[in-house]
Amino acid sequence: MAFNKGRAFFGISGYHFDPSVVTNFIGLEPTSTNDAGMRGNLDKPVLSSWEFSTQTITSEMQELDIYKLIDDEILKKIEPAKDKIIEICEKLNLSPRLNVVLTLSIDKDEVTPDVGFGSRVIKFCSEIGAFINVDYELSERV
Numbered sequence: 707m708a709f710n711k712g713r714a715f716f717g718i719s720g721y722h723f724d725p726s727v728v729t730n731f732i733g734l735e736p737t738s739t740n741d742a743g744m745r746g747n748l749d750k751p752v753l754s755s756w757e758f759s760t761q762t763i764t765s766e767m768q769e770l771d772i773y774k775l776i777d778d779e780i781l782k783k784i785e786p787a788k789d790k791i792i793e794i795c796e797k798l799n800l801s802p803r804l805n806v807v808l809t810l811s812i813d814k815d816e817v818t819p820d821v822g823f824g825s826r827v828i829k830f831c832s833e834i835g836a837f838i839n840v841d842y843e844l845s846e847r848v
Contacts (some may be wrong), residue, residue, distance in 0.1 A: 708845040709766040710819055711809040714776045715759035716784050716836075718791070720800035725756040731794045732787040734758060758784060765811070772806055776827055782806070785830060792834050802836040808848040811845045 715737070718728055725739035736756050743754030745798075760779040763770060784791070795802055804819060820838060829839055 708811040708816070709764040710770050710811050710816060711762055711764045711845075712770050712772060712773065712775070712807060712819065713760050713762040714780050714804070714806050715757050716780050716802070716804055717741055717755055717757045718795065718800050718802050719753050719755040720798060721753060723754050723798045723800060725754055727798070728756045728794055732790040734784060736785055739794050762807075765816060765819070772808075772821045773824060776804065776806070777824065781827060781830060788830065788834060795808075795835065802831075802834050804831055804836055804838045806838075806840045808840070808842040809845050810842055813845075 720726075721743050723743055725736065725741055729736055729739070737759040738755075738757045740753075740755045745818045758780065760775055763775070791802060794800065803819075804823075804827065808819065808821070810818060823838060827838075
């Protein structure tokens, strides 16, 4: 049986910035960074990124509740840094986003998870100028 899998993350990306500057400024340790933009040039700009992610969970482990995952694992931890996120994004011309990554089971017995965003999440994203993205793919056949 193939199970649904998912994770959520808050990311900040942009050109020609050092992700450690974001870490130091907002005071939150990322789960991953990519400083490729530091090595890019104006002819071929490359994005750098700073990411704060949940663990990937599967429906085998627990119910895949995207609302709860975002509220409990992401928003509660980044919300206290809201003003600093706004400031660093404006200062360095960075783009914040909230992302959900899902791998959906094609098994007919597996329930498709609800994906949605509560008013608190929408308000937070609006206040910091973030966009929301949902990436999904289908699991392999079993």
